[in-house]
Amino acid sequence: MKSLFLITLRRVLSPARLVMTGGLAFAPFAVTALILAVDEGASLGNFETFILNGMLAGAIIPLATLATARAGFGDEIGDRTLANVTLTPYSRWKVVLPKLLAVTLVPAVLIAATAALTSHLAYGADFTATWAVTLGAVAAVILYSTLFLWLDLATPHAIGIGLAYIVVWEGLFSRFIYGVRFLSLRSYSLSITHGMDERRLPGGDHTALGLSVVVAVAVVAVLFALSVRRLRTMDVP
Template identity: 50%
Template structure:
């Protein structure tokens, strides 16, 4: 791995992360996945005309496809790879032996993952909601904000997972489909520990005309929980990088 001239800095690690996570095939697959809800929104508008989306569209396209599958899968594929190249190539020492604090390595890596995945996912959420809700700004803002929060939370989780194990994709898939998809959907008490539920709560609370429901947590509770989860996994990633054995 080549370190940028002038020494390792936060900026150089961030640029390195962007370059590593922007492979042609990874971006192509991401583009195809994030295009699916947009296509569904266009299809809905062509079929239904000016009628606002009903609960079936919200459950299928927004809650199910976008929040339940596409966002976690894309962030898993990108964020878990933030350190994988260095770990697999045994070049992580080039980063960890540099005389800079570990947080100055983890934070730009996380920001790189957020930049790459967020550029596609947040844009997809914005376009889908803009088309489906005929440009209703409150609905568009609610869906886009929920997607952005979901990307941030999943990214912090999966960057840490990628540092913990070389099987991050496998464990991540189990988490997405078993915990988020099955248990959190069937057991109401588990939803407090569901990242997907946090993002959906933000969406529902930001636009109480279209999305409001009593099943979701309060705004204050979910905001505090989301910030706490993000900070915890960021701190765990920094701690892991400090303590892991680097070949």
């Protein structure tokens, strides 16, 4: 398991992925710093709507995790080396788990850093707010990484379907169609942030903190099980 983790981590840390993920992660902090430099009295409501909800949760986190999740199985499927892994005597969950940990670790660290710095700057060093935003962002990274890792196993068109999911489902449907939020990973991560600090993201129809955590854990468990099952049953070239 350790060797699989390190091999996958090396793929995630390739220069191209690292530049892409790091650039995406840095964007919310850069935009927030620029806004505050121009207007020190910028509205917190606008910050939460456009930076936290729209930019960080709605675009940066899913795009960053889509890029890194590809290193889990997508690269090996693409270059036809997955058989080297599946022919080993490991149980399939012992293959999926280290790969999931590797593709989650890097974006989790980068996103946690930018979420903490951005919220610390915007909320004037409010520790509770910073902690809430950071944990909500990390929860989103875990959810999206698990989803996109499974998607890479489920279809050869994971990138296209993933982008469509981000734009159409998370970007449009979950915001404007009532009831879709119950099937939105972004909504549950924002509910975790709101549940930890109810001053943040007020006015939204948030799910209770306890329920959000339970659903998030259940989603990760189900997607992990689906990934294991798919790896066990798929035809490996």
